[in-house]
Amino acid sequence: MILKLFYLSSGLFMGWSLGANDAANIFGTAVGTKMVRFTTAAIISGVFILLGALLSGAGTTGTLGALGAIKALPGAFIVSLTAALTIMSMTKAGLPVSTSQAIVGSILGWNFFAGATTDYTVLYRIAGAWLFTPILAALFSVGLYFLFKAILENIKIHLFSLDWIIKLSLILAGAFGAYSLGMNNIANVVGVFMSVSPFVDIQVGDYFVLSSLQQLLFFGGASIAIGVITYSKNVMMTIGSGIYRLSPVTALIVVLSSSLVLFLFASENLQAGLIALGLPAIPLVPVSQSQGVVGAISGIGIAKGGGNINTRLLGKIVVGWLLTPLCAGILSYISLFIMQNVFLQKVFI
Amino acid sequence: MNFFLTSFFKKKMRLEQEVEAYLNCLAEICGSFTLGVKSYLEGDQDTFRKCSKATSQGEKKADEILKNIKYHLYANTLYPDYQKDITLIFDQMDDVADISNQVLIQLSLESPYIPAQVKELFSELVDYSCKTTGELVNGARHLFHNRVMIEDHANKVYFYENEANRILERILTSVHQGDYLTELAYKRHVALFAIKILSISEQAYKVAKRLVFYLIKSDTDSY
Amino acid sequence: MKNIIQNKSKDLQNEIDNYLKCITDSSLLFFEGAREAYRGDYDDAENRYRDISELERRADEHLKAIQYKLYAYNIAPDSRADIFELLDGLDDIVDRAKKNIFQICVEKPVIPDCMKDDFIAITAASVDAVDILIQGVRSFFEDVNSLEGYIKNVYLYEKKADALEEKIKRSIFQSTVVEELARKFQLRYYVEKIAMLSDLAENLAKKMLMYKIKRII
Numbered sequence: 051m052i053l054k055l056f057y058l059s060s061g062l063f064m065g066w067s068l069g070a071n072d073a074a075n076i077f078g079t080a081v082g083t084k085m086v087r088f089t090t091a092a093i094i095s096g097v098f099i100l101l102g103a104l105l106s107g108a109g110t111t112g113t114l115g116a117l118g119a120i121k122a123l124p125g126a127f128i129v130s131l132t133a134a135l136t137i138m139s140m141t142k143a144g145l146p147v148s149t150s151q152a153i154v155g156s157i158l159g160w161n162f163f164a165g166a167t168t169d170y171t172v173l174y175r176i177a178g179a180w181l182f183t184p185i186l187a188a189l190f191s192v193g194l195y196f197l198f199k200a201i202l203e204n205i206k207i208h209l210f211s212l213d214w215i216i217k218l219s220l221i222l223a224g225a226f227g228a229y230s231l232g233m234n235n236i237a238n239v240v241g242v243f244m245s246v247s248p249f250v251d252i253q254v255g256d257y258f259v260l261s262s263l264q265q266l267l268f269f270g271g272a273s274i275a276i277g278v279i280t281y282s283k284n285v286m287m288t289i290g291s292g293i294y295r296l297s298p299v300t301a302l303i304v305v306l307s308s309s310l311v312l313f314l315f316a317s318e319n320l321q322a323g324l325i326a327l328g329l330p331a332i333p334l335v336p337v338s339q340s341q342g343v344v345g346a347i348s349g350i351g352i353a354k355g356g357g358n359i360n361t362r363l364l365g366k367i368v369v370g371w372l373l374t375p376l377c378a379g380i381l382s383y384i385s386l387f388i389m390q391n392v393f394l395q396k397v398f399i
Numbered sequence: 400m401n402f403f404l405t406s407f408f409k410k411k412m413r414l415e416q417e418v419e420a421y422l423n424c425l426a427e428i429c430g431s432f433t434l435g436v437k438s439y440l441e442g443d444q445d446t447f448r449k450c451s452k453a454t455s456q457g458e459k460k461a462d463e464i465l466k467n468i469k470y471h472l473y474a475n476t477l478y479p480d481y482q483k484d485i486t487l488i489f490d491q492m493d494d495v496a497d498i499s500n501q502v503l504i505q506l507s508l509e510s511p512y513i514p515a516q517v518k519e520l521f522s523e524l525v526d527y528s529c530k531t532t533g534e535l536v537n538g539a540r541h542l543f544h545n546r547v548m549i550e551d552h553a554n555k556v557y558f559y560e561n562e563a564n565r566i567l568e569r570i571l572t573s574v575h576q577g578d579y580l581t582e583l584a585y586k587r588h589v590a591l592f593a594i595k596i597l598s599i600s601e602q603a604y605k606v607a608k609r610l611v612f613y614l615i616k617s618d619t620d621s622y
Numbered sequence: 623m624k625n626i627i628q629n630k631s632k633d634l635q636n637e638i639d640n641y642l643k644c645i646t647d648s649s650l651l652f653f654e655g656a657r658e659a660y661r662g663d664y665d666d667a668e669n670r671y672r673d674i675s676e677l678e679r680r681a682d683e684h685l686k687a688i689q690y691k692l693y694a695y696n697i698a699p700d701s702r703a704d705i706f707e708l709l710d711g712l713d714d715i716v717d718r719a720k721k722n723i724f725q726i727c728v729e730k731p732v733i734p735d736c737m738k739d740d741f742i743a744i745t746a747a748s749v750d751a752v753d754i755l756i757q758g759v760r761s762f763f764e765d766v767n768s769l770e771g772y773i774k775n776v777y778l779y780e781k782k783a784d785a786l787e788e789k790i791k792r793s794i795f796q797s798t799v800v801e802e803l804a805r806k807f808q809l810r811y812y813v814e815k816i817a818m819l820s821d822l823a824e825n826l827a828k829k830m831l832m833y834k835i836k837r838i839i
Contacts, residue, residue, distance in 0.1 A: 084699035209705075209763045210631030213698040298700060568724060575729045584804035587811075590729075608710060615693070616703040 054248035057123040060130035062273040065239035067134065068149055069099065069277025072235070074285040075308065075343045076227035079301030080220040081286045088283050094221060095228040095282075096275035102232025103239075103271030104264065109318040109334035110234055111267070114241030117172050118157035125164070125397035126242040128385045129156040133238075136378040145370045146363065148338030149238040151180065155375030157242065159382025164398035179315055179335035180371060184345025184364075186314070190307035191349030198299060216298050223305045227339075230312035232271055237336040240270035300350055307349065308342035341367055410475040415543055417471060421464040421489070422536045425496055428457040429532040432499040436525045436596070439506050440518050451503040458500040465493055484613045485542070491606045492539065495532055498599050505595065511588045514579050520570045524596050527563035531556050531603040538610055549614050556607035563600040567593055630695040637691060638709065638763065641684035642756050645712045648677045649752040649819075652719035656745045656816070659726040660738050671723045678716045685713060704833040708759065711826045715752055718822060722815050731808050734799045737790060741813075744786040748819035751779035755823040762830055769834050776827040783820035787813050 077091035120126045133152040140147040154176055161168045207215075249262040296304060314320065314332050321331045344363060386397045435450030468489060472482055513521055538552030570593045580586050655670030688709060692702045733741055758772030790813045793799070794806050 084696060203767060206765045206767075208631070208635060209701075209766070210635055210697055214631055568728070571725065571728045582804070583802065583808065586729075587804055587808060611689075612703055612707055612710075615689070615706055 051248070054123060057127040058243060058248055058269070060127050060134060061239050061243055061270065064130055064134045064137075064149065064153075065236075065270050065273030066277035066281070067137070068235055068239065069095075069274035069279075070281035071277075071285055072231060072339050073228075073278040073282035075339050076231065076305055077220075077224045078286050079296050079298060079305075080217075080224060081283075083298055083301075085217045085220055085298055086224070088286065090221070091224060091286070092279045092282065094225050095278045098225045098228035099232035099274050099278065100268070100271040102229035102234075103236035103267045103274070104232075106229075106233035106316060106318065107236035107267045107271070108263065109321070110237035110316050110336045111241045111244055111263075113172060113176070113334050114153065114157065114237045114336065115244040116169055117154065117176070118161045118166060118168070118242075119245045120157070120160055120242050121245045121399045122396050123243075123246045123248065124389055124393075124395035125160055125386065126246050128389050128397060129153070129160050129242045129382055132156045132159070132382040132385050133378050136374060136381055140370065140374060140377070145366055145373070146340055146344065147370050147374050148180070148341055149235060150176075150336040150338055151371060151374040152378045153238045153241065153336075155378030156382040158375065159379035160386060160398070162379070163383050163386040166398070175333040176335050179333055179337050180341075183311055183315075183337045183342050184348070184367065187307045187311045187342040187345035188349030188352065190310050191303050191346040192353045194303045194306055195350050195353040198303060202299070216302065219302050220298060220305070223302055223309065226313075227305050227309035230309040230316065231339055232274065234312040234316035235336050235339065236267055236270050236274070239273060240266045241336070296347070303350060304343055304346040307346035308339055311342045311345075312337060312339055410471065411477055411543075414468065414471040414475070414477055417464055417468045418542065419540070421461060421468060421492075422539055424457055424461045424464060425492065426533065426536050428454055428461065428496050428499055429529050429536075431457060432503060432599075433525050433529045435503050436506070437522055440513060440521055447503075447506075451507055454500050454503050458496045461493060461496050465489055481613065481617055484609070484616065488539070488542070488606060488609050488613060491602065491609060492535070495535070495599060495602045495606065498595070498602055499532075502592075502595050502599070506592070509588070511592050512585060513589060513592070514574075516577060516579050517570050517573055517589065517593075520566055520573070521593065521596070524563055524566045524570065524593060527559050527566060528596055528599040528603075531559040531563065531600040531607075534559060535603040535606055535610075538607060542610070542613075546614055546617075549610050553607040553611050556603055560600040560604040563597055567597045630691075631697055634688065634691045634695060634697055635763075637684055637688050641681055641688060641709060642712075642759060644677045644681035644684060645716055646753065646756050648674050648681070648716040648719055649749050649756075651677070652723055652819075653745055653749040655723045656726065657742055659723070659730075660733055660741050664727055664730060667723060668727050671720065671727055674716070674720045674723060678713075678720055681713060681716055685709060701833070701837065704836065708762070708826065708830060708833060711822070711829065712756070712759070715755075715819060715822050715826075718815070718819055722812075722819075725815070726812065729808065731812060732805070733809065736799060737793055737809075740786060740790050740793070741816075744783055744790065744813065744816055747779050747783040747786060748816055748823075751776050751783065751820040751823040754779060755827055758827060758830060762834065766834055766837065769830065773827045773831055776823050780820040780824040783817045787817040 073091070073095050076095060077086060080086040081088050081091050118129075120129060130153070133149070133156040136152045136155065137147050137149060140152075154173075158168060158173075160166070202212075243266055244263065247262040247266050249265040251262055252260040252265070254260055315335050315337050317332075318334065321334060324331050344360070344367060348360070348364065389395050390397050431450045431453040435447055435454060438444075438446035438450060469486060471477065472485060478485060534552045534555040538549050538556065541548040541552070571590055574580060574586050574589050574593075580589070651670045651674050655667045655674070658664075658670065659667040689706060691697070692706060698705060754772055754775045758769055758776065761769045761772055791810055794809050794813075800806050800809060
């Protein structure tokens with residue numbers, strides 16, 4: 051069991067770093083401008099990330115499972131570890147990377163190493179979702195910007211009452227953002243372990259079964275929550291966060307827009323509803339929240355008249371789309387080779 | 400990484416040293432100003448001239464140090480969020496030194512007749528001006544560390560400025576309603592010098608308020 | 623979290639309302655006191671001075687409470703420095719009004735009869751500028767879209783005060799009504815100090831406009 055948990059640790063580490071870095075995108079401005087205390091933000095983030103992962107994380111997790119069904123625990127360990135290492139080195143190099151892109155690259159590396167067939171339909175859906183994330187976030191933020199502007203220009207409300215409403219909205223939006231992050235990005239944390247979960251189903255009472263997938267989602271969600279609570283304060287308080295410098299209202303728009311995108315790409319109920327209505331279904335794909343934030347900020351820039359669009363950053367994101375999965379894939383391939391031939395561990399069955 | 404951190408801390412320390420030097424300079428100006436005015440009131444022209452010279456030199460030295468402070472602040476991008484506030488605080492503090500110098504220069508040029516009936520009050524007014532400057536300097540010493548002390552010193556500045564105002568009122572009442580000065584021109588001459596000396600406290604009061612604004616803006620309550 | 627669930631802003635709003643009332647009352651008392659002084663009723667003017675001093679003391683207490691509550695209730699943290707700077711600036715106006723009344727009561731300047739109406743007019747213009755400014759400050763909190771109208775009016779009254787200042791100074795120095803140079807300087811000094819009230823109001827109005835722009839999303 052200890053060995054199994056050791057293999058799971060790479061995913062949990064991925065979850066911890068996701069929580070440490072991405073929580074700043076949800077509550078960065080609210081905490082940075084002192085609208086919300088860090089403790090409040092951390093607790094809300096932790097609880098809702100866990101809920102999102104547990105209640106709605108199965109969809110995106112299933113998509114990654116469909117891309118590459120890793121049936122050996124050492125293989126899953128390597129895939130998760132190489133994704134995490136890729137993220138670390140890309141971040142150091144100053145590229146805004148996505149956990150999703152790294153894990154997909156690592157999975158593809160495993161597919162090539164194990165000789166497994168890659169489902170290119172799933173891959174194209176995933177790539178399409180990455181492309182649409184900043185675009186959709188920008189569209190949402192443009193719409194929300196004009197809506198908020200119209201409301202604020204036409205209501206007569208005391209400055210302090212408005213401040214209170216914005217604070218409450220930031221908390222609610224933050225809760226929604228945390229839930230969306232949990233439901234969408236849990237796949238990056240535990241998706242590769244889906245086929246080799248070290249847990250067994252637990253019978254609780256006569257009618258309730260805690261499945262191994264649910265346990266996996268729980269531990270994954272918990273690792274993200276712990277990352278938020280233990281390390282995200284530094285990130286929230288520094289200028290590193292993409293939304294740190296925004297005003298509270300603009301930050302609210304950005305959080306809502308990026309969270310809506312994550313929600314769209316993770317909600318099984320929404321997908322089922324669209325299918326029932328005969329409409330094209332939105333694929334359930336883990337997407338990058340940071341890139342959604344960049345898209346949303348750009349959207350506000352466009353709404354304000356076209357300035358403030360950080361084309362350099364957008365360019366870096368495009369480079370990241372190509373470079374991240376490639377680097378992760380190569381590193382995964384090499385590491386799998388070492389794991390199999392040096393440490394004599396079976397990385398595929 | 401270590402190299403950059405060390406370099407950054409060295410730059411910050413350098414700035415803090417310059418600020419300390421500036422504040423010491425201001426405290427010296429305050430001391431020589433007080434002695435200068437009191438010497439004038441006592442008729443000790445020698446000491447008055449020496450103090451005037453010292454104040455003038457101190458004011459020039461303060462200007463030089465202030466240039467260095469601004470240079471270190473902007474060239475090394477220290478305290479980027481508060482550069483404007485810090486610069487404004489020191490510019491306004493510089494006005495305290497300028498006004499002190501101007502008062503002594505005007506005393507030297509115009510040689511106003513200060514009646515014996517208000518000399519004691521003038522001496523008190525100068526003492527309060529010195530106290531407001533002193534508390535202001537003490538408050539500004541906490542600009543970068545232990546900032547909670549700023550408000551304590553600011554409150555003292557407000558208090559001493561209020562006291563200085565009371566002394567001014569007594570001077571003006573005495574000068575205008577007493578019978579020892581008959582000509583309006585003389586009354587106004589004395590009154591204007593009293594108002595000018597008070598303006599040192601008023602300027603210190605303005606800077607103290609700016610320090611408090613800076614504190615509000617940059618507060619880092621624990622969360 | 624408690625601060626968010628319980629909306630404590632009402633408490634702070636009341637504090638600000640009371641503070642603004644003190645400022646308004648001070649400016650009105652200043653006008654009455656100044657008018658009485660121009661008429662030669664210095665005893666009544668001194669009573670006004672004492673009333674203004676009391677209002678100033680109360681205003682200071684309200685201002686301290688406002689500063690505390692802005693912090694303690696964590697209200698509008700992104701704009702509280704601006705709010706406090708704006709409200710604190712109003713304190714300078716009361717201070718100036720108090721000093722003006724005091725100096726008039728103590729120095730008892732002799733204002734020629736032909737200039738009394740102009741002195742009353744410049745005092746009224748300055749006080750009106752302050753009054754409109756206070757209305758603008760209320761608008762800043764409650765209806766920011768109407769702020770610009772108030773600011774324009776402050777500028778108008780300040781210009782009116784400037785024009786009257788110039789007129790009075792010309793009368794003082796170019797006519798023979800006031801002969802003694804010291805008296806000319808004295809009257810000029812008072813006119814400048816009275817007009818200063820409208821200048822302070824204009825400066826604050828400009829700051830308010832800047833704060834309004836910062837609030838645009």
